[in-house]
Amino acid sequence: MQLNGACLCGNVQITIPEIVEEITVxxxxxxxxxxxxxFLSLPGLSAEQFALQGAExxxxxxxxxxxxxxFCKNCGSSLFYHALGxxxxxxxxxxxxxxxxIVQEIFYDKKPEFYQLQNDAPKLSEKEFLAHLFEGK
Structure with missing residues (x-):
């Protein structure tokens, strides 16, 4: 599925030609x-897997x-998280x-107590997520 998005002012536009809509929180x-x-996040993409207009x-x-x-310099919209390299x-x-x-919730032990998302996705604490992330390294 193709997704088209933009910041509040529209100066930054992002097109993702193909993505599986599996959301991590x-x-x-x-x-x-x-x-x-x-952060309700779409799956990670390399720089070649999306188009960004308005890079300035x-x-x-x-x-x-x-x-x-x-983030957008003009309207302040949060645009992405980029794991360097x-x-x-x-x-x-x-x-x-x-x-x-939603396919997983991470840093679940840091979630504010005032809300609860309704899903049956795995919920990993900070310690569990980091152990999984650096497993075998």
């Missing part, structure tokens, strides 16, 4: 601060030694018509 503190809530409006912020986050992860809210299913 990240409850980490950085995502909560950057996205204003938990994209500001990148090095949020850690291993990642950067992008790896994939880009886009918030579902940028795109119209997303019909995906």
């Amino acid at each position: 990240c409850h980490c503190q950085m995502c909560q601060k950057f996205f204003g809530s938990s 409006f994209v500001q990148r912020y090095a949020s850690s030694q291993w990642a950067e986050r992008g 790896q994939d880009y992860f886009f918030p579902t809210g940028l795109f119209e018509g997303v019909t995906g299913k």
Whole structure:
């Protein structure tokens, strides 16, 4: 399925020609601060798997030694999480018509207590997720 999305002002437009709509929810503190809530993310994509128009409006912020986050310089919309040297992860809210299913929740132990998402997806704590991420390295 092709997805077309844009920031609030429309200066940055993103087209994803083909994607499986499997959504990961990240409850980490950085995502909560950057996205204003938990991060509902589409699957990771390499730079060759999407088209971005309006790159001159994209500001990148090095949020850690291993990642950067992008936002629109004009309207402030959160655009992506980029694992350096790896994939880009886009918030579902940028795109119209997303019909995906939540496949996992990560940093679940960091989730605010005032809400509960209704799904049967695996829920990994920070420790469990990091152990899984660095398994075999």
